[in-house]
Amino acid sequence: MYTIKRGTCCLHRYSSKIVYLERYFSSKRVLYHDNALSAGERSKYSHAVSSTDAIRNQLELDENLEGFFNEDVVKNVKRSNAQTKSETNTTNKDLVSMDPSEIPIYDEKGNCTTPGISTFKSEKLSFVENGSSPIPNERTSEINDELNGNQVKNATKDNNQFTLPESFSVGNLKRFLDFFHKGDSPDPNKIPANAKLEQFVDSKLPMVFISRFRDPRINLSIERYIYNHLPDAKKHQFAKRLVLYRNAPCIVIGKNQNPYKEINLHLANILQIPILRRYSGGGTVCHDLGNVNFSFMAGKSLFNRTGFTNILIKALNSIVDKEYANLEFPKFPLTTNAKGDMVNAINQHKVSGSAYQLSKGRYLHHGTMLLNADLHAMSGLLHLSPEKKACIEDKSIKSIPSPIQNISMDPELFEYCCVNSFSSTYGVPSFLHRSTKSNLLDLKFGNAECRVMKLDNISDLPEEVINEYKTFKSWNWVFGRTPKFKLHFKVGEDLEVCLHVHEGRIVEMETSREDPSLAKLRANLGNVYFRGSEVSCYVEDADIAKGFEWNIDQGVHYQESLGLQLN
Amino acid sequence: MSMFRSSVQIARFAATKASFGARFAYKPCVGLNLARFESSLSDKNSLNTKSIAFTYSKGPVTVKYTPEHEWVSIHPDGTTFVGITTYAADALGDATYVELPSDLIDQDVEQGNTIGSVESVKSASDIYSPVDGTVTEVNEVLDEKPALINEDPMGEGWITKIKLSDGFKDDDLLSKEEYVKLLEEADE
Numbered sequence: 001m002y003t004i005k006r007g008t009c010c011l012h013r014y015s016s017k018i019v020y021l022e023r024y025f026s027s028k029r030v031l032y033h034d035n036a037l038s039a040g041e042r043s044k045y046s047h048a049v050s051s052t053d054a055i056r057n058q059l060e061l062d063e064n065l066e067g068f069f070n071e072d073v074v075k076n077v078k079r080s081n082a083q084t085k086s087e088t089n090t091t092n093k094d095l096v097s098m099d100p101s102e103i104p105i106y107d108e109k110g111n112c113t114t115p116g117i118s119t120f121k122s123e124k125l126s127f128v129e130n131g132s133s134p135i136p137n138e139r140t141s142e143i144n145d146e147l148n149g150n151q152v153k154n155a156t157k158d159n160n161q162f163t164l165p166e167s168f169s170v171g172n173l174k175r176f177l178d179f180f181h182k183g184d185s186p187d188p189n190k191i192p193a194n195a196k197l198e199q200f201v202d203s204k205l206p207m208v209f210i211s212r213f214r215d216p217r218i219n220l221s222i223e224r225y226i227y228n229h230l231p232d233a234k235k236h237q238f239a240k241r242l243v244l245y246r247n248a249p250c251i252v253i254g255k256n257q258n259p260y261k262e263i264n265l266h267l268a269n270i271l272q273i274p275i276l277r278r279y280s281g282g283g284t285v286c287h288d289l290g291n292v293n294f295s296f297m298a299g300k301s302l303f304n305r306t307g308f309t310n311i312l313i314k315a316l317n318s319i320v321d322k323e324y325a326n327l328e329f330p331k332f333p334l335t336t337n338a339k340g341d342m343v344n345a346i347n348q349h350k351v352s353g354s355a356y357q358l359s360k361g362r363y364l365h366h367g368t369m370l371l372n373a374d375l376h377a378m379s380g381l382l383h384l385s386p387e388k389k390a391c392i393e394d395k396s397i398k399s400i401p402s403p404i405q406n407i408s409m410d411p412e413l414f415e416y417c418c419v420n421s422f423s424s425t426y427g428v429p430s431f432l433h434r435s436t437k438s439n440l441l442d443l444k445f446g447n448a449e450c451r452v453m454k455l456d457n458i459s460d461l462p463e464e465v466i467n468e469y470k471t472f473k474s475w476n477w478v479f480g481r482t483p484k485f486k487l488h489f490k491v492g493e494d495l496e497v498c499l500h501v502h503e504g505r506i507v508e509m510e511t512s513r514e515d516p517s518l519a520k521l522r523a524n525l526g527n528v529y530f531r532g533s534e535v536s537c538y539v540e541d542a543d544i545a546k547g548f549e550w551n552i553d554q555g556v557h558y559q560e561s562l563g564l565q566l567n
Numbered sequence: 568m569s570m571f572r573s574s575v576q577i578a579r580f581a582a583t584k585a586s587f588g589a590r591f592a593y594k595p596c597v598g599l600n601l602a603r604f605e606s607s608l609s610d611k612n613s614l615n616t617k618s619i620a621f622t623y624s625k626g627p628v629t630v631k632y633t634p635e636h637e638w639v640s641i642h643p644d645g646t647t648f649v650g651i652t653t654y655a656a657d658a659l660g661d662a663t664y665v666e667l668p669s670d671l672i673d674q675d676v677e678q679g680n681t682i683g684s685v686e687s688v689k690s691a692s693d694i695y696s697p698v699d700g701t702v703t704e705v706n707e708v709l710d711e712k713p714a715l716i717n718e719d720p721m722g723e724g725w726i727t728k729i730k731l732s733d734g735f736k737d738d739d740l741l742s743k744e745e746y747v748k749l750l751e752e753a754d755e
Contacts (some may be wrong), residue, residue, distance in 0.1 A: 175613075255684070256684075281686040281687075301753070305690075339689075357691050357692075357693075358693065359692075360679075360693070395684060395711065395713070503670060
């Protein structure tokens, strides 16, 4: 909506004015609270038209917010508070409430000639300044075309079923995508000036963190670090988090699950698919790049299994079958089922899985969203023969397979919808310091504002994330942490074996008959790790050793194939 | 600034009240029967006096609570039984797995350390040690029958035994009255 390219501007001069008017009024909404207020209501709020007053109102809501406004403005608020005058039309030179005469006038080259607007323009329209978009991405040019021409066409259609709801905010989508891809093509003259994760992890305001890493272990480590550092919700009620990430193909099991019973280790070994154990409950899921993970964090007193899901569903259902800039939009409405999962409202197929973690004063809800995932590969990795499953006797959490479906939506559009729903619901009405860091973006939806941080440089991550990473990479956590279980199997014709496994080690062995080749293993019970290759070293008969190895883990190469660190 | 302060309190009060409505909202029955719920809060969150958590010694037995919805019964010899309250068990729903601190047996733990978790309906909820001491035993029955956490959370569903360390004072812990008050406030 903000894209007014030089040269093309004269053609669209009129339309850009309309666009500007729209933006002008949407910016006014911040002050009036709602554009749709009636005249009477508006006069009720008219005392709050100056931004100083708006900030004063917010400071009254929570004085902890003080640190987040421009110091000058806060000073002004305090000064005007000190004056006990009843009139409230204090004006601030920088953030003075606008009047319609300030609607910008563009010259032939598209430069704004209205005094007082230029700063506003350079701030909001930074990507226009270069004349070309910083994104060498096809999709952005499509969006630019759309913004420049087609949009106007669309808007003039009567009864247009493709019109996006106002809450969708196309302008913010553009800013988001720009921000998301900023720096994708390195510039030799510009070293990105990034903020560090640790500087913002304990922010008292709502924050969205978007990881551009694809390593599932890095992403889960980042998520855990952010969760552990969530400020106390009792003191900082605005401190909520949304973490978004996409993982390269991997398998993630629930905290109390048995990977030997959930995963086709043979296939995972061949395809070199990493296996991770997460800290939240629930069942096993496969991830790939066609799946977006979202993680919502808030104070424990707000714990609600479908709280965030419902907000998201509302946003997604409002854009079903819409069209915009060749982006893929959802094709069917969603709803939640009895278990709190997001499902296709028409055929009840699951499109998203959820898991939760509750800790002192905080909770985490993370969900997967199937957009364009390879469902066939997924089902293969989680497919075990019933005979194999029957070999394992345990009390761990069992995954419940459900029919699944992709929502065939553009991943970045989905991420934007997550940011949009989070910010609109939990954002703070404020005037944040505009950040100059290249990995920070402040987005405003209606009168709610929220900061988005992009994580795309490993050196911006603190040591603690790396420590978490080591846990996710360790065999002891992923396999060793399996709740105790028994494995039954048969070697050769008559040797029946039952191994008792606890904390990653074989602690007991029952056999149908005494076999001399098992003496060494029996002598070492309690010390031998439950790993095929290791156990087979303690078995002194080659065939029996092979039988043990295959039945334990199908001879998986934990280090070479799954990338795990052994003890 | 005094003008600020009063309005801050009002705003906070309103926000808290609204937010607690959503507490454990997935279980629609929890919030609805408020009158019955509140009158029985105290009875429901009392220790089962027929269970080992109470009958372990001749007494006197002190029962304390934490804001994390745990209870601890303290016996004269310094042995304590730790579990989660009925309120917590109801809110979490059917337990499907209890992660016991079996790897911590004979090890020292401090108040606030994570000593395990209860999983129910895809949620892993951490359990913290309410006291300083040494883990001496875990309730292995829960391995086989996690549902015991829902059936008798404040009795046979105890999770672990912790021997208090010398000089531990239970001043930080809540009495039953204080705990019930906290629940009432939360459900207002």
